[in-house]
Amino acid sequence: xxxxxxxxxxxxxxxxxxxxxxxxxxxxxxxxxxxxxxxxxxxxxxxxxxxxxxxxxxxxxxxxxxxxxxxxxxxxxxxxxxxxxxxxxxxxxxxxxxxxxxxxxxxxxxxxxxxxxxxxxxxxxxxxxxxxxxxxxxxxxxxxxxxxxxxxxxxxxxxxxxxxxxxxxxxxxxxxxxxxxxxxxxxxxxxxxxxxxxxxxxxxxxxxxxxxxxxxxxxxxxxxxxxxxxxxxxxxxxxxxxxxxxxxxxxxxxxxxxxxxxxxxxxxxxxxxxxxxxxxxxxxxxx
Amino acid sequence: xxxxxxxxxxxxxxxxxxxxxxxxxxxxxxxxxxxxxxxxxxxxxxxxxxxxxxxxxxxxxxxxxxxxxxxxxxxxxxxxxxxxxxxxxxxxxxxxxxxxxxxxxxxxxxxxxxxxxxxxxxxxxxxxxxxxxxxxxxxxxxxxxxxxxxxxxxxxxxxxxxxxxxxxxxxxxxxxxxxxxxxxxxxxxxxxxxxxxxxxxxxxxxxxxxxxxxxxxxxxxxxxxxxxxxxxxxxxxxxxxxxxxxxxxxxxxxxxxxxxxxxxxxxxxxxxxxxxxxxxxxxxxxx
Numbered sequence: 001x002x003x004x005x006x007x008x009x010x011x012x013x014x015x016x017x018x019x020x021x022x023x024x025x026x027x028x029x030x031x032x033x034x035x036x037x038x039x040x041x042x043x044x045x046x047x048x049x050x051x052x053x054x055x056x057x058x059x060x061x062x063x064x065x066x067x068x069x070x071x072x073x074x075x076x077x078x079x080x081x082x083x084x085x086x087x088x089x090x091x092x093x094x095x096x097x098x099x100x101x102x103x104x105x106x107x108x109x110x111x112x113x114x115x116x117x118x119x120x121x122x123x124x125x126x127x128x129x130x131x132x133x134x135x136x137x138x139x140x141x142x143x144x145x146x147x148x149x150x151x152x153x154x155x156x157x158x159x160x161x162x163x164x165x166x167x168x169x170x171x172x173x174x175x176x177x178x179x180x181x182x183x184x185x186x187x188x189x190x191x192x193x194x195x196x197x198x199x200x201x202x203x204x205x206x207x208x209x210x211x212x213x214x215x216x217x218x219x220x221x222x223x224x225x226x227x228x229x230x231x232x233x234x235x236x237x238x239x240x241x242x243x244x245x246x247x248x249x250x251x252x253x254x255x256x257x258x259x260x261x262x263x264x265x266x267x268x269x270x271x272x273x274x275x276x277x278x279x280x281x282x283x284x285x286x287x
Numbered sequence: 288x289x290x291x292x293x294x295x296x297x298x299x300x301x302x303x304x305x306x307x308x309x310x311x312x313x314x315x316x317x318x319x320x321x322x323x324x325x326x327x328x329x330x331x332x333x334x335x336x337x338x339x340x341x342x343x344x345x346x347x348x349x350x351x352x353x354x355x356x357x358x359x360x361x362x363x364x365x366x367x368x369x370x371x372x373x374x375x376x377x378x379x380x381x382x383x384x385x386x387x388x389x390x391x392x393x394x395x396x397x398x399x400x401x402x403x404x405x406x407x408x409x410x411x412x413x414x415x416x417x418x419x420x421x422x423x424x425x426x427x428x429x430x431x432x433x434x435x436x437x438x439x440x441x442x443x444x445x446x447x448x449x450x451x452x453x454x455x456x457x458x459x460x461x462x463x464x465x466x467x468x469x470x471x472x473x474x475x476x477x478x479x480x481x482x483x484x485x486x487x488x489x490x491x492x493x494x495x496x497x498x499x500x501x502x503x504x505x506x507x508x509x510x511x512x513x514x515x516x517x518x519x520x521x522x523x524x525x526x527x528x529x530x531x532x533x534x535x536x537x538x539x540x541x542x543x544x545x546x547x548x549x550x551x552x553x554x555x556x557x558x559x560x561x562x563x564x565x566x567x568x569x570x571x572x573x574x
Contacts, residue, residue: 011307018312018331019515020298024305044305065565200515224563226513226521228306228487233520234513264565272562276511278352279546279553 012041012049014056016201016231021056023049023229028123033115040123048124049229050091052116052164056229058091060126068265069225069273070162070193070237071097072258075104076250076267079189080157082106087144087173089162090116092128098160099134100258107137108156110148114141145172148181155185161194165202174209179216183242191247196222196238199281201231207284210238214285219245222281223273225264248274299328299336301343303488303518308343310336310516315410320402327410335411336516337378339403339451343516345378347413355552356512356560357449357480357524358384359545362391363537363554366476367444369393374431374460376449377403379415385447386421387545394424395443397435401428432459435468442472448481452489461496466503470527478534483509483525486568488518494571497525501572506532509568510560512551535561 006026013022025043032038039051047060058066071094075081081103086094090111098104111117117139121132131137140147144163159182163173172178173194182192194213197206199222206222213220217240227235239247250267259266277286293313300309312330319325326338334347345353358381362368368390373381377398385391398404404426408419418424427434431450446469450460459465460481469479481500484493486509493509500507504527514522526534537554546553564573 013307013309018310020300020307020309020311022300022307022309024307200513226487226519228519228521232513232515234515259566263567266564266566266569268569269563269565272559272564275559276556276563277553277559278551278556280550282553282555 009044012039012051014051014054014229014231019201019231021229021231023059025049029119031115033113035113038115038119040119046229047126050116050120050124055165057164058093058124058127059229060124062227062229063091063093063127065225065264066195066227066235067093067097068262069223070094070160070195072262072265073223073237073239073247073250073270074158074160074191074193075101076254076258077247078158078191079246080187083156084108085156085159085185086110087148087159087161087163088112089160091120091124092117092131094160094162095137096127096129096131099131099136100261101254102257104136109137109139110142110144111139112141112143117141143172145178148178148185151181151185153184154187157187157190159186159190159192163195165197174205176212176216179213183216188242189246190241192217192240193247194238196236198230198232198234199224199236199278200234206236207281210285213238213240216240218242221245221247221274222277222285223270224276225273296331299326299338301338301341301516301518306488306518308516308518310346312336316406318402320400322400325402325406327406333516334413337403337407337411342452344451345380345411345414346516347411349514349516350378350380350414352512352551353482353514353522354380354384355549356510357381357447357482359549359552360510360524360526360534360537360557361445361447361478361480362388363541363545364534365445365478366533367474370443371395372443372446372472373397374435374446374448374450375399376447378407378411379404379418381447381449382424383414383416383418386418386423387548388541389544391423396424396426397429397431398426399428399430404428430459432465435465435472438468438472440471441474444474444477446473446477446479450482452484461492463499463503466500470503470529475529476533477528479504479527480534481525483523485517485519485521486511486523486565487521493523494568497572500525500527503527505529508532508535508561509564509572510557511563512560
């Protein structure tokens with residue numbers, strides 16, 4: 001007999017610069033890992049959700065607009081898809097979207113915090129889905145910034161950075177050394193993709209990130225979308241490649257393969273989202 | 288001597304379906320008008336802000352992405368701009384954006400609640416700006432749905448609906464009778480524009496509104512943008528016209544006239560935002 005009472009319903013908020021976004025729900029887990037505070041809640045509106053150091057990361061019914069937008073512009077367009085690298089992505093959603101492509105043979109996923117993976121597998125199994133059991137997925141628990149330094153040049157078709165804000169453990173994912181290593185390990189015809197913060201709530205970081213990636217790759221462009229639980233709800237991802245802006249040209253066969261299962265992403269949406277640069281950002285990045 | 292203490296800083300939240308969005312600030316005014324509860328706060332992050340019946344309407348430093356996106360796709364593209372109708376818009380921001388165009392000779396603004404206008408003029412003067420003193424602006428305090436029934440056919444170049452959610456006083460702004468009257472009073476070559484809720488937080492209302500407007504006008508299309516303080520932050524506006532989707536083709540001279548002062552809107556942004564239809568909406572509206 002289990003007499004433990006269910007946790008009470010309360011508000012769990014992320015506060016950022018005098019603004020808060022909260023979900024009503026029951027806190028299931030609150031623990032401190034080696035790297036960060038991890039909270040798992042069961043929310044009324046979006047199913048189970050995860051916070052790291054008090055910042056919303058993901059929820060079961062509010063994650064596709066993040067993962068589809070990070071993955072599909074890169075994977076629908078890269079020249080080849082044999083070998084993919086994911087830095088971060090501990091909830092499994094990015095791997096799940098990558099594994100939709102039959103051309104993907106091998107994914108390396110480098111996540112710093114094994115508790116994020118374990119708690120996601122236990123409490124948010126719908127996000128990773130079958131990805132966790134797919135033999136193509138190879139998980140390594142390690143700091144991505146140190147891992148990438150020792151990785152062979154020209155070894156991945158797509159490199160995806162799916163990390164948290166550049167404070168705390170993800171700080172090293174937003175600098176010139178790191179982006180240069182990403183560029184170095186990409187094969188010719190490859191595409192680099194990273195979440196690149198909010199043009200509203202993290203305006204300076206967003207613009208600096210786009211400009212920095214443009215210094216390292218021949219082409220780089222931000223794409224704008226919506227993740228309600230992230231500060232301001234207005235989010236961006238930045239894609240980069242050499243020789244041509246390859247990420248702007250999805251390959252028709254791949255569109256057919258993945259688009260029917262997408263809730264947000266479509267080639268039309270992607271084209272619009274690359275164009276939908278707010279005037280205040282365009283003045284800074286397209287001078 | 289004024290010994291009245293400043294109101295304490297607290298959180299002011301809008302709650303919607305188990306989600307809340309809050310701004311930290313001081314509550315300056317809380318009163319009940321004939322139609323609704325009106326709250327004015329001085330927020331830490333976005334300056335002074337206004338809530339109606341507990342729902343965020345506007346704040347000084349978070350309003351341009353709403354007003355620019357509602358006004359410019361319509362006014363940059365309508366055949367003529369001599370006479371404009373605004374239903375709602377009591378904070379003055381929509382009128383301010385319309386008055387940027389030198390071709391605008393006359394604006395009728397029909398706002399149901401005179402306290403919204405008075406409190407906006409008093410506490411949020413930067414939003415209406417010089418619009419309140421512009422002789423081209425003619426304000427009538429009346430219910431827009433009854434006013435529009437008695438308006439002459441073919442009398443406006445642009446009709447803009449800038450109302451609240453379809454609950455409470457704005458309920459009549461989301462039905463077939465009302466949209467038919469908007470169509471009737473538009474001149475040939477005119478454009479109709481309305482805010483059309485969130486495809487995320489008000490999914491059914493959003494889709495139904497787009498489909499309803501399409502039954503009444505030859506062409507109608509939603510445009511997607513970001514208003515962080517509205518539920519989910521993901522907002523839409525819908526534009527309609529007869530004979531051709533005129534709202535998709537801004538007139539070059541007008542772009543030159545207004546775009547330099549825009550923080551969010553640009554022709555490129557607009558083109559992208561019309562394309563950035565999420566797949567789940569496109570399946571419903573573009574069958």
